[in-house]
Amino acid sequence: MKRAKQQIIVLGGGSAGWMTANLLQLQLGPKGFCITVIESPTIGIIGVGEGSTPQLKMFFDLLEIKESTWMPACDATYKQGIAFHGWTDLVHPQYDHYFHPFPSNYDHVSAKPFLEQVHAMLLGQASMPHPNPYFLTSVLADTFKSPQHSHDNIHTSYGYHFDAVKLGQFLKTFGQSKGINVIETTVADVCHSQHTIKAVVDEHGTAHYADWFFDCSGFSSKLMRETLNVPFINFSDNLLNDSAVAIPTPRQKKESPQTQASALNCGWAWRIPLTTRVGNGYVYSQQFCTAQDAEAELREHLGIDSSLPARHLSMNVGRLAEHWVGNTVGVGLSQGFIEPLEATALHLVQETVTQFIGAFCAGDYTTKHQRQFNQVINARFEGIRDYIVAHYVCNQIKNDPTGYWQHCRENSNLSNNLAAVLACWKSGGDLHELLSQRNMQQYYPTLSWYVLLAGYRQFPHQQYQVNEQTNAINQQLNELMHSFVAID
Numbered sequence: 001m002k003r004a005k006q007q008i009i010v011l012g013g014g015s016a017g018w019m020t021a022n023l024l025q026l027q028l029g030p031k032g033f034c035i036t037v038i039e040s041p042t043i044g045i046i047g048v049g050e051g052s053t054p055q056l057k058m059f060f061d062l063l064e065i066k067e068s069t070w071m072p073a074c075d076a077t078y079k080q081g082i083a084f085h086g087w088t089d090l091v092h093p094q095y096d097h098y099f100h101p102f103p104s105n106y107d108h109v110s111a112k113p114f115l116e117q118v119h120a121m122l123l124g125q126a127s128m129p130h131p132n133p134y135f136l137t138s139v140l141a142d143t144f145k146s147p148q149h150s151h152d153n154i155h156t157s158y159g160y161h162f163d164a165v166k167l168g169q170f171l172k173t174f175g176q177s178k179g180i181n182v183i184e185t186t187v188a189d190v191c192h193s194q195h196t197i198k199a200v201v202d203e204h205g206t207a208h209y210a211d212w213f214f215d216c217s218g219f220s221s222k223l224m225r226e227t228l229n230v231p232f233i234n235f236s237d238n239l240l241n242d243s244a245v246a247i248p249t250p251r252q253k254k255e256s257p258q259t260q261a262s263a264l265n266c267g268w269a270w271r272i273p274l275t276t277r278v279g280n281g282y283v284y285s286q287q288f289c290t291a292q293d294a295e296a297e298l299r300e301h302l303g304i305d306s307s308l309p310a311r312h313l314s315m316n317v318g319r320l321a322e323h324w325v326g327n328t329v330g331v332g333l334s335q336g337f338i339e340p341l342e343a344t345a346l347h348l349v350q351e352t353v354t355q356f357i358g359a360f361c362a363g364d365y366t367t368k369h370q371r372q373f374n375q376v377i378n379a380r381f382e383g384i385r386d387y388i389v390a391h392y393v394c395n396q397i398k399n400d401p402t403g404y405w406q407h408c409r410e411n412s413n414l415s416n417n418l419a420a421v422l423a424c425w426k427s428g429g430d431l432h433e434l435l436s437q438r439n440m441q442q443y444y445p446t447l448s449w450y451v452l453l454a455g456y457r458q459f460p461h462q463q464y465q466v467n468e469q470t471n472a473i474n475q476q477l478n479e480l481m482h483s484f485v486a487i488d
């Protein structure tokens with residue numbers, strides 16, 4: 001590598017910008033790269049995005065930031081998984097929702113009886129294939145337990161809920177302490193020749209030159225879309241939701257460590273407990289209701305009047321055709337967005353930057369592995385999209401005043417991969433084998449697909465029967481609870 005100091009500009013100081021800058025500083029700072037974040041004092045950050053996957057823990061571990069440091073600063077709580085409420089109106093004798101658990105190493109014990117019950121049901125026998133009783137993190141959420149425990153042989157994966165604005169501020173302070181430069185100004189123009197950006201020019205006419213640029217400018221996608229005209233692949237034929245309305249509410253005394261995703265008339269509502277408040281929002285499709293109707297429905301769902309203010313947002317759902325073009329990489333909302341049902345956006349930020357650093361270093365700090373990088377990130381976007389589309393296609397909501405849910409069920413634009421998964425399940429084929437053949441497990445493992453399909457009761461009949469196997473495993477899981485710390 002040329003050892004002269006190379007300049008990297010990260011345009012944007014939202015969660016994506018600060019995660020990107022910190023990862024670059026950690027890994028490329030010592031190799032002679034100088035990182036500068038340019039953030040606008042007038043263009044705000046999106047300010048939503050309060051839930052994570054378990055991958056966020058690896059981000060903080062990599063930066064050697066302890067939970068005891070960042071969590072209180074960001075009003076953060078633990079997340080054991082996601083509870084899906086009302087995505088089917090089929091009546092179950094015991095459960096009014098299904099819980100999507102984050103994995104634990106205890107799953108190798110408890111998944112076996114779950115899979116046996118699923119296969120029995122698929123073969124037409126009455127059984128108990130509902131996922132909730134079988135998974136450790138599901139029981140942890142139900143019993144208000146933290147992931148902290150005194151058990152030697154148990155490892156659970158968990159995510160977090162946090163205040164998105166405070167997370168950005170925390171990462172900014174941390175990044176500055178590690179040597180990241182910050183310039184507060186708004187970029188008005190960009191100097192470029194074909195696919196190479198030379199400088200961004202701010203509102204005062206000052207040009208900021210760099211060798212490499214990261215576009216973390218949010219939905220405006222200032223560098224990737226606006227300047228380099230990178231095509232955008234819209235996912236709207238598969239994912240209808242294009243808008244959201246958010247209304248935070250006061251926290252209840254005791255909150256379960258889970259995100260709740262409740263089906264409403266034209267989409268779904270999130271409920272995310274932080275230490276200081278609860279984040280709520282309704283993700284919906286403007287094809288099926290107006291912003292005003294969505295706000296009214298959310299208020300009714302939350303049982304609140306108009307005294308608490310609402311924030312309305314639009315969403316561009318899809319991805320860039322390429323995420324690394326010339327000397328510029330798109331990260332965060334500027335590179336694309338899959339609606340927030342699985343809270344995967346920051347996961348994709350982390351993945352994009354990590355894959356970039358790997359490809360960049362392996363290619364001796366050149367564009368040598370750019371093409372492969374773009375393929376990997378595109379495949380990841382599509383893999384996550386397919387799993388989210390599966391939630392909609394598998395819904396069993398018949399009480400459907402707007403026709404939204406029927407429209408979702410009748411989606412005929414499924415990818416080949418998703419169509420193959422659904423066909424395999426229905427025909428009783430080997431799902432694990434299919435997911436392996438299609439390399440789909442790197443996005444969602446086999447067990448997640450089983451949990452989703454069983455959670456949505458995709459069975460030829462609905463004869464659930466409580467049995468000894470289920471009771472035994474659920475009892476074992478409950479017995480483990482004493483070693484886990486309770487949540488206040």
Ligand SMILES: Cc1cc2nc3c(=O)[nH]c(=O)nc-3n(C[C@H](O)[C@H](O)[C@H](O)COP(=O)(O)OP(=O)(O)OC[C@H]3O[C@@H](n4cnc5c(N)ncnc54)[C@H](O)[C@@H]3O)c2cc1C
Nearest residue numbers: 012013014016040045046049051187218332333340345346
């Ligand atoms: C309804 C909704 C719910 C979501 N829920 C989740 C979730 O649960 N989990 C999750 O992981 N993600 C979620 N997301 C996504 C998440 O909010 C974003 O991925 C995350 O906040 C990162 O945003 P960003 O940094 O890319 O963009 P932004 O937060 O919009 O930041 C853009 C930055 O660029 C700067 N900027 C823009 N233009 C210029 C300019 N010309 N000059 C200088 N600076 C500029 C701005 O000042 C700002 O600092 C959700 C998104 C939506 C819409």
